[in-house]
Amino acid sequence: MKRQYYFTLVVLLLAIFFVFGQQKIGLAVVAIVSGAGILALIAWGLTTYRTPASPQIVPVYLLTVACLHLHIMEEYLMGFAPKMSHLFGIPIFTEQTFLISFAFVGIALWIVAGIGLLYRNPLANYAAWFMFMIPVMEIIHYIFPLIEGGTYHYFPGMWTAWLPMLPGFYGIYQLWRGSRLNIGIGRQQAALGGAHE
8 A cells, every 4th residue: 555545544544533533432532532633733744744654663652552551540440531521511522432432442552553553554553653642642641630620630541641641742852863874764765775876
């Protein structure tokens, strides 16, 4: 499949998620996840879209996935879905919907993407950027209490929101750095090729 088809497919999937996701998990949650998806799309287009990342990114990626799911466990145990439903008026965002969307289906997709990274698949490279951008969005956990009003207080997920941020930020650095190195190597090879002609 040509690269432009992958890019078009990702844009299409983001649009479908934004439209239909609102019916299952509500606009507020969809906006947060879509925000990470759009940031990932931009970063992917600027970096690993043309030259997929080295499989060496896989350990950082899997560590981020593991940390995110520990964070999801706290959210579930402390009632994140009911709290979000109350805060934003999303009756459809139930605990069952939360678990199916983020814990069960989510983990399956992230594992498949990890396998794709080993084979330098372009879609898996987008998924890696998406995974590393999700922790960036976790900062919003510390804003939710301000939206609720009153004194600053605990909001479900706050204790572990930082957990996926650490490997996530490192993953962003690694993908960006690796991409810049690949561009530099490509330019050197092009210059050497021109010199031999």
